[in-house]
Every structure is written in C-alpha cells, then in structure tokens.
Amino acid sequence: MSHRNISPGVTFKRDLRSGDVRIQRGIAIRLLRIVTLVLLDIIFLSLAWKFAVFYGTSLDSPWTQKTSFLLLIITIEIGVIGVQGLYKAGIHRRNYFGLIKAVSLSEVFLLLIAFLYEPDSYVSRSTFILFWLSSIALLCIGRTIFDVITKLMRQKGAIRYPVFLIAETEAQEDYIKLIEQENCYIVQGIADSTCLDKANREVTLESLRNQGIVEAFVSWKAVKNRLYVCWRFQTAGIILRILPTESIVRYPKTMSWIIGIAKIPCLTIPIPIIVGSSFWVKRSFDLCCCTILLIIILPVYLVIALLIKLDSPGAVFFRQERIGLHSKKFKIWKFRTMVSNAEKMQKDLEAKNEIKDGVLFKMKEDPRVTRVGKFLRRYSLDELPQLFNVVLGQMSLVGPRPLPIRDVEKFQTSHLLRQEVLPGITGLWQVSGRSNIDNFEDAVKLDIVYIENWSVWLDLTILLKTIKVVISKTGAY
Known part of the structure; x- marks a missing residue:
C-alpha cells in the first residue's frame, strides 16, 4: 500500500456530482x-x-x-x-x-x-x-x-451540434471520418488524451464551455479508469460519447447510441436537462431530514448521554479526525462507545485486526468497547450525532463512510475516487453487509458502484434498507 498525503483545511470544494446548476448544452435545438x-x-x-x-x-x-x-x-x-x-x-x-x-x-x-x-x-x-x-x-x-x-x-451547415474530439493522435483522423458520417456535427476542435490529465482537465472543460461545445467524443483509451472525468463532463452539461475500440467493456450509467453508416455502437454518458439539480435536491433533502430528526430525537440524545456518563468515565461525545471530501480532514461526531484511551490501545491490538488487507481496523470482540457502547453500536445509535456533520455540510445522509487518517494513509491511488464525493452516515457498503465485509477492496468496490450509479432514488433506497439493517442488527458490532 502506498502512503497518501492528507491535506488539512476547512474549506471544502464541491462534490464531484454537484457543479453549477445550468441548462444542458444544445437543449434549444433538441x-x-x-x-x-x-x-x-x-x-x-x-x-x-x-x-x-x-x-x-x-x-x-x-x-x-x-x-x-x-x-x-x-x-x-x-x-x-x-x-x-x-x-x-x-x-x-x-x-x-x-x-x-x-x-x-x-x-x-x-x-x-x-x-x-x-x-x-x-x-x-x-x-x-x-x-x-x-x-x-x-x-x-x-x-x-x-x-x-x-x-x-x-x-447547408444548419442545425449541427458543435463537438470536440479527444483521442490519440494516430486515431484522430479515423474518428473524425466516423463522426462526420452522422452528418449532424461540426468538429470544432481536437486534442489528445493528455488534456484530460489531472493537471489539465479543469482548463480543458472551461475551454469547452467557452466554445459552446454540446458534445464531446472521447476515445476509450483516453477515458478508461477515469470515472471522475465522466462526472466532470456531466456537471459541465456536455454530453460525453465514448468512442469504441476493438474490445470495450460497458461503462456504468451509460446507454448505447448508434453512430455512422457502419452502425458502430458508441457509449453515451447521459445528463439531465438541468445539470447539477439532482445533487442540490439531495443536499436540500439532507438538511430538511436532519433538522426534523434533531428536533424529534432530542430526548433520545439526553437519555443516551446519561447512560454513557453512568457507564464509564469520560466525555459523552467522541470526536475523531476523519478524511472527507477531497481528502480534507474534519471532526466526526459520535457517541462515545469505547473507553477514553481507546485510540492509544489500538496499536497493541493491530495484530488482531480482522480485515484481511489491514487497511481498515475491525474486531468483533474489541475489549475497548463499553457495555453501553455495545448496545449503541448494535443499533447504530452511536452514529446519531453525525446529523450535525450533515448540517455543517461535511457529510451527507448517504455516501461512502469517512475513514480515519490511519486507514486513508494506506490507500492506493485507485481508492481515492471515493474521496471525490461527500461521505455519508450510511452507504451501499453498510446495507450490503456492514461489518461482515472483511476485505477492504470489496468495500471500495461497493463505494465505486454507488458513485457510478448514483441517483436520488438510489439514496432513498439505501436509506430504507438502512432502517431494515439497523432493526435486524445485521453485521453490527
């Protein structure tokens, strides 16, 4: 595992799925x-x-x-x-x-x-x-x-969509001929795949917006393993067409589209008419739900706080640095479920870690957990204070779980995509097995599946499944 540099700070950039609320490019002609x-x-x-x-x-x-x-x-x-x-x-x-x-x-x-x-x-x-x-x-x-x-x-050149081609230099001429066969596009610009590199992609997208580009044609090699690029095109309001190669794997959240006289299948990343609106609906939903829940469950907070105080010495709340959006540190709130010196004891317990690859730390019979803590964890009541994190914009109700610094420092580069969206109180990982998942790669795959297929409806589905999982105490310890 390669160690990652974790950036401190309190100013969070926008979620990968948000962007500015804008109308889809080319919607007038459509x-x-x-x-x-x-x-x-x-x-x-x-x-x-x-x-x-x-x-x-x-x-x-x-x-x-x-x-x-x-x-x-x-x-x-x-x-x-x-x-x-x-x-x-x-x-x-x-x-x-x-x-x-x-x-x-x-x-x-x-x-x-x-x-x-x-x-x-x-x-x-x-x-x-x-x-x-x-x-x-x-x-x-x-x-x-x-x-x-x-x-x-x-x-005569009317009602054509201005498009941009991003592909390897040696393949650009063939792709241009393929695009022109459809007879409804004007290829307004061409670039190689380096324009989508991390250092260049924001400049590229800004340039495409300024040129009024409606659709971008990108070769599979240029976009492969770069899911964040697909989301950035989507939030820019530009339809992304992924041009085929000899062997191609179907990308998530895509639908088939036919281009050219040869009827070659081209994959399309669909975008809504109002770009970014779904994410802000999600954010509004988070705020409304959290406000209502905080008012309703205030008596529950008080009872839990009293039980924690009576059970063991120490603070009621546990605040721990976690890694959130864009690898920024923030303090996560939880009800304390362990003894007050739990973090110091963890070093002595690393050898008993039940996660196979060692990225996360999990123990079913963790000696640091208090009696009240076991009850709170069984019903996930220890997570309730994270509603404050949601209100502050540091978390969402649904998203990949924010992990401790110790875990994120062991991330590989491919794992960091999960840090491009707001972390959540619950997520696809939690409703698909929770603590029973004993391999970090399996957990990351579920997080990536969530990001690839995200929708407001998926969030609602996960929330409903979370209620079922919590009540049945599935995989909780």
Whole structure:
C-alpha cells in the first residue's frame, strides 16, 4: 500500500456530482426538434380524423361532434408516441415500425375509453379503421418530410451540434471520418488524451464551455479508469460519447447510441436537462431530514448521554479526525462507545485486526468497547450525532463512510475516487453487509458502484434498507 498525503483545511470544494446548476448544452435545438415533431403529428392526426369522419359511415356520436373528444384523441396518440421514445433524436424518430405500433396501441386505448365512457356511442367501424390507417400513413409521411428537410438544412451547415474530439493522435483522423458520417456535427476542435490529465482537465472543460461545445467524443483509451472525468463532463452539461475500440467493456450509467453508416455502437454518458439539480435536491433533502430528526430525537440524545456518563468515565461525545471530501480532514461526531484511551490501545491490538488487507481496523470482540457502547453500536445509535456533520455540510445522509487518517494513509491511488464525493452516515457498503465485509477492496468496490450509479432514488433506497439493517442488527458490532 502506498502512503497518501492528507491535506488539512476547512474549506471544502464541491462534490464531484454537484457543479453549477445550468441548462444542458444544445437543449434549444433538441427542444426545437421535439416541438416541431409534436406539431407535425398534431396536424396530421387532425387531418386523419377529419378524413375518417368525412368518408366513414356517419353515426350520431359526441366523438365526431365535440372538439373536446378530438383533443382527447390527439393527447392519447401523442402521449403513447412520446412514451415509446419516438421523439428522441436519430434512429428513434425514424423508427417507423415503432410508430405503427404506437398508433395501434393508442387506438386500443381509445376503444377501451369509449367502451367505459359510453359503449353504445362511439364511431362506426369504417371511421375507426380509416382513422387508424390514415394516422399511420400521414404520421410516417410527416416523419419522412421532417427528415428530408433536416438533411437538406444540415447539408447547408444548419442545425449541427458543435463537438470536440479527444483521442490519440494516430486515431484522430479515423474518428473524425466516423463522426462526420452522422452528418449532424461540426468538429470544432481536437486534442489528445493528455488534456484530460489531472493537471489539465479543469482548463480543458472551461475551454469547452467557452466554445459552446454540446458534445464531446472521447476515445476509450483516453477515458478508461477515469470515472471522475465522466462526472466532470456531466456537471459541465456536455454530453460525453465514448468512442469504441476493438474490445470495450460497458461503462456504468451509460446507454448505447448508434453512430455512422457502419452502425458502430458508441457509449453515451447521459445528463439531465438541468445539470447539477439532482445533487442540490439531495443536499436540500439532507438538511430538511436532519433538522426534523434533531428536533424529534432530542430526548433520545439526553437519555443516551446519561447512560454513557453512568457507564464509564469520560466525555459523552467522541470526536475523531476523519478524511472527507477531497481528502480534507474534519471532526466526526459520535457517541462515545469505547473507553477514553481507546485510540492509544489500538496499536497493541493491530495484530488482531480482522480485515484481511489491514487497511481498515475491525474486531468483533474489541475489549475497548463499553457495555453501553455495545448496545449503541448494535443499533447504530452511536452514529446519531453525525446529523450535525450533515448540517455543517461535511457529510451527507448517504455516501461512502469517512475513514480515519490511519486507514486513508494506506490507500492506493485507485481508492481515492471515493474521496471525490461527500461521505455519508450510511452507504451501499453498510446495507450490503456492514461489518461482515472483511476485505477492504470489496468495500471500495461497493463505494465505486454507488458513485457510478448514483441517483436520488438510489439514496432513498439505501436509506430504507438502512432502517431494515439497523432493526435486524445485521453485521453490527
């Protein structure tokens, strides 16, 4: 294990997932495409309905006489088409078979609604069939017209996305040809993989933002083993496309995207429309929950404090230096569960460490733990004071656990990624086995999985699992 230099300080940089709250780059063109397609579909669906009513067998029905029913029909049709993802870019909007399925499915919904609303008063069978067939025909014609006009405009240099290529010098020419095959991009700049090195990446991202880059194409070799780069592109509001090599492993939080005439799969790191918003929702949730909990459990704090005082001499709270965001030191708060000289005794107990690789220190029968301390640990009540750390912005409710200096000093470089996000009171590690995990590498893998797949929903899932784990006392000692 290599020893790491731990930086002191109280000024914390932002979490890897936060960034400034900003709108996704290129969203105006994407919204224009969606609005145009929706308007075209509304026009052609209205024409299909008028055509079917005019040429179909006449039937006295409110469906053919009231405008509100036409609005209902169009809303259902557009809704089903949208749910099927047929307003997305590229091959999605040109998925004519998917469009036929979406129209047919919406017709089934309309039949169901008509039956439940007024089964004796819908439209005639001929009107229904004409509307179904003409809707399919006109919508497909509309998409074809849209594609032809879009291609003509792009040939003249309009509605193209400015992109940037980052790849090895010897492969850049081939990648440019591949990108240009898609006919919707302007390669605005090129750089080699050194621009993503730690010393250069912030300057690179700032330059891309200033140039108005919407998407960045990066070769797999340039981004491999650099998960933080993916997050930095995401928080910059720039879509990241990872260009393939001969053998490629699927990256977390990615979705497949097809580029070029050869239909070569390209991996994409998706970003939300409002970049950084999810993290600030998480932070707001942390503050609200902690404030409410601190008010509710104040009597519990007082009872625990009294029990600790009666059980053994020493302070009620235990404050220990831990390593948090960006390897900065901070004081973590816990209820004292050990004798007052526990840290001095640890040196004599290192030989009994039950973590195989020795990075962490864990003992099931630790002689330093007091009687009240065992109870508090069993139900994780000793962690309750960390709510103050959350309020101060040093921790989150969910995240990788902050570790003591002794543990972090034994980190390898690959382990330091877990220090790029706010540490948490609970995390994926804790709900996946807690103290039963006896290998630090396994714990780090769980932390990395959390970072790679993070979402507000994942945080809520972990919080709910934590309650279950605490009540069942799984792996606690």
